[in-house]
Amino acid sequence: MYGICKLKIFIRHSHGVDPRYSGACAHPPRSGWRPLHGVTTTQGAVLPQPIRCPRKENYKSQYAPRRPVRRRKAAPQNSSRAGVSLSPWRARPLRKSRAGAGGPSAPAAMALVATVAALLAALGGALWLAARRFVGPSVRHGGGDSGLMHGKTVLITGANSGLGRATAAELLRLGARVIMGCRDRARAEEAAGQLRRELRQAGGPGPGSDAGEAGEAGELVVKELDLASLRSVRAFCQEMLQEEPRLDVLINNAGIFQCPYMKTEDGFEMQFGVNHLGHFLLTNLLLGLLKSSAPSRIVVVSSKLYKYGDINFEDLNSEQSYNKSFCYSRSKLANILFTRELARRLEGTNVTVNVLHPGIVRTNLGRHIHIPLLVKPLFNLVSWAFFKTPVEGAQTSVYLASSPEVEGVSGKYFGDCKEEALLPKAMDESVARKLWDISEVMVGILK
Ligand SMILES: NC(=O)C1=CN([C@@H]2O[C@H](COP(=O)(O)OP(=O)(O)OC[C@H]3O[C@@H](n4cnc5c(N)ncnc54)[C@H](OP(=O)(O)O)[C@@H]3O)[C@@H](O)[C@H]2O)C=CC1
Numbered sequence: 001m002y003g004i005c006k007l008k009i010f011i012r013h014s015h016g017v018d019p020r021y022s023g024a025c026a027h028p029p030r031s032g033w034r035p036l037h038g039v040t041t042t043q044g045a046v047l048p049q050p051i052r053c054p055r056k057e058n059y060k061s062q063y064a065p066r067r068p069v070r071r072r073k074a075a076p077q078n079s080s081r082a083g084v085s086l087s088p089w090r091a092r093p094l095r096k097s098r099a100g101a102g103g104p105s106a107p108a109a110m111a112l113v114a115t116v117a118a119l120l121a122a123l124g125g126a127l128w129l130a131a132r133r134f135v136g137p138s139v140r141h142g143g144g145d146s147g148l149m150h151g152k153t154v155l156i157t158g159a160n161s162g163l164g165r166a167t168a169a170e171l172l173r174l175g176a177r178v179i180m181g182c183r184d185r186a187r188a189e190e191a192a193g194q195l196r197r198e199l200r201q202a203g204g205p206g207p208g209s210d211a212g213e214a215g216e217a218g219e220l221v222v223k224e225l226d227l228a229s230l231r232s233v234r235a236f237c238q239e240m241l242q243e244e245p246r247l248d249v250l251i252n253n254a255g256i257f258q259c260p261y262m263k264t265e266d267g268f269e270m271q272f273g274v275n276h277l278g279h280f281l282l283t284n285l286l287l288g289l290l291k292s293s294a295p296s297r298i299v300v301v302s303s304k305l306y307k308y309g310d311i312n313f314e315d316l317n318s319e320q321s322y323n324k325s326f327c328y329s330r331s332k333l334a335n336i337l338f339t340r341e342l343a344r345r346l347e348g349t350n351v352t353v354n355v356l357h358p359g360i361v362r363t364n365l366g367r368h369i370h371i372p373l374l375v376k377p378l379f380n381l382v383s384w385a386f387f388k389t390p391v392e393g394a395q396t397s398v399y400l401a402s403s404p405e406v407e408g409v410s411g412k413y414f415g416d417c418k419e420e421a422l423l424p425k426a427m428d429e430s431v432a433r434k435l436w437d438i439s440e441v442m443v444g445i446l447k
């Protein structure tokens with residue numbers, strides 16, 4: 001209970017409804033951390049404002065509660081006169097076909113042409129999609145130079161799957177010593193084994209083999225890290241500080257997407273806890289090592305969905321209400337605010353920090369989205385056709401981790417290896433400072 005001990009910013013409610021909330025929100029709080037109103041932190045941030053209920057916020061359509069579906073009124077039934085459709089949806093009289101009376105009629109010919117055109121379009125579309133998939137963009141930023149990351153140590157969280165795995169593969173190929181920070185050792189070892197085999201098959205010298213020469217592939221190391229446990233993050237960092245003489249790049253990649261309401265080991269809402277708080281503690285505990293290895297880099301994987309988030313300081317733990325989309329977006333907005341505040345704090349240290357969105361990528365991130373079995377093949381087809389592959393999605397992470405083009409660049413937001421503009425809410429310095437202060441309290445690192 002760091003918060004109550006250190007700053008008295010939060011109070012813990014284990015049962016009952018806090019009288020402060022009565023009348024302010026129709027949704028009674030669950031147990032967990034509660035911010036006190038109007039308290040000032042040591043850094044001068046005035047904490048939480050009066051209660052607002054997130055359910056009353058006006059989010060974009062996908063976040064709003066679904067409206068009841070209105071039934072279409074059935075068109076009046078027609079009589080069963082000859083040549084008139086009986087279907088309530090086709091009330092117009094049917095024309096008599098002239099087929100057979102000396103060749104196809106004009107409408108029949110047009111239907112034939114339309115069908116052929118539709119078939120050709122579908123075929124063309126399928127070919128185009130297939131070409132995109134198989135020939136597709138093989139951008140390799142900083143790529144080609146297989147020794148670019150030689151001698152560098154990179155830590156990637158969530159490196160056993162999706163974007164993290166693809167980022168690890170590429171940085172390994174570029175010669176880095178890659179530490180995979182993963183919550184499940186077995187899954188991580190399996191992924192590491194596959195990556196080593198893939199590299200050997202691709203003609204590389206094989207990771208772990210004398211990585212002393214530029215041009216050689218790097219090395220893969222698995223370490224256990226559960227971002228949903230502050231204890232695990234601390235233990236992981238202790239091991240890092242004991243065993244690793246340097247850390248050149250930290251990639252905060254791991255993430256969880258739209259899970260049902262769950263809490264971390266320390267009682268935080270899971271998406272905020274893993275995506276923001278776990279990485280917040282990790283980064284802070286590794287800052288000394290990053291500074292002593294400077295020039296060094298921190299790369300934060302956020303999402304464009306930050307646009308639908310809001311840092312509602314009065315309910316950071318989603319006790320009053322839980323909307324899984326909102327909470328994911330909030331955690332990704334927190335990633336950006338964290339990056340910008342950290343960049344400000346790191347000025348002059350030669351440690352840079354940048355944040356990115358990878359696009360929509362076909363990974364395991366959608367594991368909590370329930371899709372009925374029957375439509376799953378359709379979704380798979382759509383994601384296969386339109387989502388990026390993990391290798392494509394990882395390009396911006398690799399670019400920010402390794403490219404000389406971004407040497408010295410800090411506090412910026414990237415997509416497709418280019419800087420992009422942010423919404424004002426992601427650039428609000430006072431919100432960023434306040435979030436930093438509160439996060440310090442939540443993870444217990446207040447100095
Ligand atoms: N895919 C996409 O379209 C987009 C992804 N992103 C972001 O990209 C990042 C990577 O996601 P992606 O590769 O797509 O998804 P995946 O689900 O494939 O990978 C997520 C990784 O995070 C790990 N992870 C989850 N929870 C924890 C935890 N408590 N402690 C440690 N590791 C954890 C997972 O481990 P395990 O395998 O053990 O579950 C996995 O390795 C995320 O931050 C996500 O928000 C952003 C925008 C779009």
Ligand SMILES: CC1=C(/C=C/C(C)=C\C=C\C(C)=C\C=O)C(C)(C)CCC1
Binds near residue numbers: 364
């Ligand atoms: C969202 C749906 C799917 C999967 C999505 C995946 C794998 C990742 C999406 C991540 C996003 C949008 C992250 C943003 O930060 C399925 C293809 C599984 C099914 C449809 C819905």
